[in-house]
Amino acid sequence: SRYDGLQCMRAFAALLVMWAHIKFVASFGPNPLIASGAGASGVDIFFVISGFVVSMSAERLNFDWRLFLTMRLCRIVPFYWLMTAPIVLFLVMAHRLNWHSLLNSITFIPLVDFNTFSDPALSFGWTLSFEFWFYTLFAVLMAIVGARALAFMAPLLAILCVIVSVGYRGAWITPSFLFHPLTLEFAAGIVLYQARKLCGVAT
Secondary structure: OOOHHHHHHHHHHHHHHHHHHHHHHOOOOOOOOOOOOHHHHHHHHHHHHHHHHHHHHHHHOOOOHHHHHHHHHHHHHHHHHHHHHHHHHHHHHOOOOOHHHHHHHHHOOOOOOOOOOOOOOOHHHHHHHHHHHHHHHHHHHHHHHHHHHHHHHHHHHHHHHHHHHHHOOOOOOHHHHHOOOOHHHHHHHHHHHHHHHHOOOOO
């Protein structure tokens, strides 16, 4: 199947992420390879795959930004909220849940504090904050320029990331979050999708 390659990459990335998280609660001894931070690279692979898959999805939906955003939300939000609910309940009963964490758990916005991030109750879901920012920006760009969003998105992200990283020194963390270098991994996925098309490979 034409999706086999993506599925294999996703499985590999998932194993890397599991490896990274297992090391938080288990000791693997002195082996430097096992004890390394290589497992965290699974998140980077997921972000690149996300840029690729989102590009493919947008094109198949004829760059209908409303349908695109709706499908992205329906695909991720219900399951994430379902997984978050028991953790929120536990934290409430233990009097350990603050409103910053609750708000971020519901809205994927880790910016309710002026100069710091607010972790979600389900801490492993922090990557979704970047995912939803990427989805939203892509949808806005599609609403403005339609199909040309596929050509504009990666350069726009790259330019804004450079501007913020070089020129922004303010205390407000929002610009540094929105244009964090991690977003360049989504841009890389878009570029790979376009390169695949230019090479005449069916998607």
